[in-house]
Every structure is written in C-alpha cells, then in structure tokens.
Amino acid sequence: MTGQNFTVGHDGPLLQYLFELFPAQSRTGVKNMLSKGQVLVNGESRTAFDQPLFKGDKLTVLPKGISIARATRSDAREEVEKAGVKILFEDEYYLVVDKPSGMLSVSTSRGSAAKSGHREKTLYALLNAYVKVNARMQRKEDLLSGVAPDRSTAKVWIVHRIDKGTSGVLVFAKSERAKDILQSKWKNLVLERKYVAFLEGRLEKPQGAVQSWLVENPKSLKMNSFQEEVKDGQLAITHYSSLGQFHRGRFTYTQVEFSLETGRKNQIRVHASDLGHPIAGDDKYGAQTDPIRRLALHAASLVFRHPFTNHTVRVLSPLPEAFNRFEPIEG
Numbered sequence: 001m002t003g004q005n006f007t008v009g010h011d012g013p014l015l016q017y018l019f020e021l022f023p024a025q026s027r028t029g030v031k032n033m034l035s036k037g038q039v040l041v042n043g044e045s046r047t048a049f050d051q052p053l054f055k056g057d058k059l060t061v062l063p064k065g066i067s068i069a070r071a072t073r074s075d076a077r078e079e080v081e082k083a084g085v086k087i088l089f090e091d092e093y094y095l096v097v098d099k100p101s102g103m104l105s106v107s108t109s110r111g112s113a114a115k116s117g118h119r120e121k122t123l124y125a126l127l128n129a130y131v132k133v134n135a136r137m138q139r140k141e142d143l144l145s146g147v148a149p150d151r152s153t154a155k156v157w158i159v160h161r162i163d164k165g166t167s168g169v170l171v172f173a174k175s176e177r178a179k180d181i182l183q184s185k186w187k188n189l190v191l192e193r194k195y196v197a198f199l200e201g202r203l204e205k206p207q208g209a210v211q212s213w214l215v216e217n218p219k220s221l222k223m224n225s226f227q228e229e230v231k232d233g234q235l236a237i238t239h240y241s242s243l244g245q246f247h248r249g250r251f252t253y254t255q256v257e258f259s260l261e262t263g264r265k266n267q268i269r270v271h272a273s274d275l276g277h278p279i280a281g282d283d284k285y286g287a288q289t290d291p292i293r294r295l296a297l298h299a300a301s302l303v304f305r306h307p308f309t310n311h312t313v314r315v316l317s318p319l320p321e322a323f324n325r326f327e328p329i330e331g
Contacts, residue, residue: 003063008053086317195257197256198246201276203254281295
C-alpha cells in the first residue's frame with residue numbers, strides 16, 4: 001500500500017506507538033497524522049489516540065495529499081446522503097441509489113418550472129457532481145502513488161427512470177457504454193424488479209396481471225390506457241399481488257406488490273387505476289385520498305446480472321418511514 005508501512009512490534013495505544021515510530025517529529029505533528037486521516041490500522045482509517053494496537057497489526061501512514069483526497073471523497077458521499085439519497089451499490093461501472101420521493105430523476109424541459117426558468121435540483125445533477133469529485137480525487141491519489149491516472153470523462157448516464165413522487169431503487173451508469181449495454185439487454189439481465197404501493201380500497205382479486213397499450217396525451221402528459229392495440233401504443237404488462245389490508249383514518253387501503261414485465265412511463269400508476277384502485281396520493285390517475293402527503297409507491301428491489309462481472313447484484317430498499325402511517329387491519 002502507498003505510504004510508510006510498519007508491522008506493530010508490541011501491544012499499546014496508537015498515539016504512543018506513533019511517537020515511538022517518529023521520534024524526530026513534534027508531538028503536534030504526530031497527532032496531526034491521526035486527525036488528518038493519514039493513519040490506517042490493518043487497512044482501516046483510525047483517528048482515536050487510544051486506538052489499541054496489537055503485536056502483528058499492519059500500520060500504514062499515508063502521504064498528506066492522499067489522506068486529503070480520501071477525506072474529500074468521503075465528504076462528497078456525505079453531501080449525497082444529506083440530500084436524502086442513499087448509495088446502495090457502486091463499482092466502476094454502475095451506481096445504484098435509493099431516491100427520495102419528491103426529487104426529479106433528471107431535468108425535464110416540460111412543465112411550469114421549466115417555463116418559469118426555475119431549474120429544480122435533480123438526482124442526476126447531484127450524482128454527476130459526486131462522481132466528478134471522486135474521479136478528480138482518485139486522479140490526485142494515483143499521481144501521488146505513482147500510478148497512471150484515468151483521465152476519461154467522469155459523469156453519469158441514467159439507465160431508467162422513476163417518477164418524481166416515487167421513491168426507491170434507481171440505476172445510473174458511469175459510462176455511455178455501460179448504459180447502452182444494460183439498457184439493450186435489460187430484459188435478459190434484470191432478474192427481478194418489484195414495487196410496493198398502497199391502493200385505495202380493497203382489491204377484488206388478491207393477485208393477477210394487467211395488460212394494456214399506453215399512449216401519452218401530449219397536452220395533459222397523462223398516459224391513456226387501451227385494452228386493444230392502438231396506433232403508437234406501447235404494450236404494458238404489470239403483475240400484482242396483495243400483501244394485506246390497511247387503514248388510515250376512515251379509509252381502507254390494500255398494500256400491493258407489483259412486478260414489471262415491461263417498463264413504461266407511469267405504468268404501475270395507470271394499471272392501478274385500471275384495476276379501479278388508484279395509488280393513494282395519485283390524483284393524476286384518480287386517487288381521492290392523500291393520506292401520507294406523497295405518492296404511496298416505492299421501488300423496493302432490483303436484481304440484475306452485472307454485464308461486466310457476471311455477478312448477480314441484489315439491491316433492496318426498505319419501505320419509507322411514511323408508509324408506516326398505514327395501520328394493518330387485523331383479521
């Protein structure tokens with residue numbers, strides 16, 4: 001590993017051992033090694049003065065520039081999390097996150113916000129900034145380590161989208177090639193894609209499937225659903241299964257798990273409406289109630305075969321806390 005490497009010769013507290021290793025440095029200078037994140041114990045960053053060391057432990061003291069670069073990368077991740085976004089999976093090819101309800105996946109040129117000139121903060125912009133900082137700091141660390149840095153463009157490409165009001169799992173690619181491969185082989189690579197929603201009322205059938213052809217109305221931007229194939233219609237197939245009955249106040253709701261055979265715009269929302277039970281909070285598609293002040297739809301899981309490593313990636317997102325406001329109906 002880059003830096004000065006040592007094997008601990010005897011048990012003792014970390015700071016005292018560093019004083020022994022660097023007798024020519026001032027005590028303040030040695031303490032700064034810890035506070036600036038330059039010290040690794042068995043490969044893990046440690047900052048506590050009283051961190052116990054044991055004989056045989058591996059100790060690494062990083063150059064100051066590398067520790068700063070790593071701290072900057074950590075800060076960039078914290079900025080993403082402060083925005084309410086959780087990073088669920090990340091490697092050199094893909095970034096899978098948990099999007100909060102109310103955040104746009106990517107900017108759109110349509111709508112009142114665009115017309116007014118207001119640019120709403122998007123998940124795409126947030127993650128783009130994150131990967132740019134990561135790449136810049138990685139190049140700095142590589143240069144200090146004597147490694148040829150990767151100077152390719154750092155940005156993200158969105159692989160698929162979920163609505164602004166929907167929360168949950170969303171995939172971004174770190175290169176256009178990675179995006180194209182996953183999109184073009186989506187049906188073969190995606191092994192599971194499940195959503196959970198609370199629908200108004202009680203479903204007549206506990207499970208089943210909805211099939212229709214969807215066409216977007218350019219004026220209302222709503223998706224219209226047709227039972228027979230129509231011009232410009234996109235076939236949409238949604239499978240559903242009831243998970244139980246709930247109530248919120250005097251209204252009854254059914255918790256439903258959806259799995260997608262196709263991935264069309266607003267597909268689950270439209271098909272829930274087709275069932276006669278719109279998603280709670282979805283006034284666009286006929287909901288009469290808004291019990292948790294958000295669209296009650298969550299992208300709960302995504303399982304896909306990684307096209308570059310061939311490993312199975314399983315990403316789960318727990319139900320949002322707001323969903324706990326629905327109370328189960330006993331019996």
